[in-house]
Amino acid sequence: MKFHKYHALGNDYLVVNSQDLNSQELNSQGLITELTPENIQKICDRHFGIGSDGILLGTIQPKTNRFSLRIFNPDGSEAEKSGNGLRIFSRYLWDMGLVTNKQFSIETIGGIVKSVVDNSGQMVRVEMEKISFWSNDIPVAGEAREVINQKINLGDKEFNFSAATIGNPHCVIILPEVDSQIAKKYGSQIENHPLFPQRTNVQFMKILDRNNIQIEIWERGAGYTLASGSSSSAAAAVAYKLGLCDTKITVKMPGGLISIRVNEDFNIIMSGAVTQVASGKISQEIFDI
Numbered sequence: 001m002k003f004h005k006y007h008a009l010g011n012d013y014l015v016v017n018s019q020d021l022n023s024q025e026l027n028s029q030g031l032i033t034e035l036t037p038e039n040i041q042k043i044c045d046r047h048f049g050i051g052s053d054g055i056l057l058g059t060i061q062p063k064t065n066r067f068s069l070r071i072f073n074p075d076g077s078e079a080e081k082s083g084n085g086l087r088i089f090s091r092y093l094w095d096m097g098l099v100t101n102k103q104f105s106i107e108t109i110g111g112i113v114k115s116v117v118d119n120s121g122q123m124v125r126v127e128m129e130k131i132s133f134w135s136n137d138i139p140v141a142g143e144a145r146e147v148i149n150q151k152i153n154l155g156d157k158e159f160n161f162s163a164a165t166i167g168n169p170h171c172v173i174i175l176p177e178v179d180s181q182i183a184k185k186y187g188s189q190i191e192n193h194p195l196f197p198q199r200t201n202v203q204f205m206k207i208l209d210r211n212n213i214q215i216e217i218w219e220r221g222a223g224y225t226l227a228s229g230s231s232s233s234a235a236a237a238v239a240y241k242l243g244l245c246d247t248k249i250t251v252k253m254p255g256g257l258i259s260i261r262v263n264e265d266f267n268i269i270m271s272g273a274v275t276q277v278a279s280g281k282i283s284q285e286i287f288d289i
């Protein structure tokens, strides 16, 4: 199975083009037989596989030039949307000569986004669609409500949080200081908390000023990552919703910076860098062990 590895600010993904697969690799539903949760875990393992924060399974309809993307986390679960994943897939399409620097659409489970590749592929801008704070959309357990400034109890610790979805779920916690330790200490407990029936991504956020925030990320199905486009979108949207930031926000993460614009109607525009790493072929052997 051919792959193309990219990273977006240290959040790395393997692009697999469904057209690169031969017939026996596709089952009757046109799904890749190899992409079972168990095999995804093997491919993403940083010692026994290629190593990555996920797999991007892209489908390109040659005649209509329609693009769709499925996003798999390293634990084998499927995500509705990935901001860095969409930027990476957009760059892949550009590298393959399938798009120019004009706007094009990509369909995901979490909705259809519009993408533009700039600066010879080094920068990609994605209109990530509208963010929602409503419990029924995210989802968050309990009565239908906007999930803003609520409490989550972890036994020995209680946090104030807000939640949002941009296709995938996010729990945003504002603190005076954030670091990787707090994300690694509490991330998994919050990811799997009963408040979140479909689990959740988690961001610990420090407000730097009205146009800058800093986040540390614990991703659903992936754990601690150095950057996240959907996390940046959700955290920035919460900061704007709470009146702590203006509409243009730079999100500072361990892997680098993402620019977010929160429009009045809460449509999110995200832009950031993408880096090509390598291409190769995954050996069948890793699936046989």
Ligand SMILES: N[C@H](CCC[C@H](N)C(=O)O)C(=O)O
Residues within 6 Å of the ligand: 011, 053, 071, 073, 078, 079, 080, 081, 082, 083, 084, 085, 168, 169, 201, 219, 220, 221, 222, 227, 228, 229, 230, 231
């Ligand atoms: N783990 C996430 C998907 C990837 C998000 C992140 N890598 C991004 O750039 O948005 C989830 O299960 O919702």
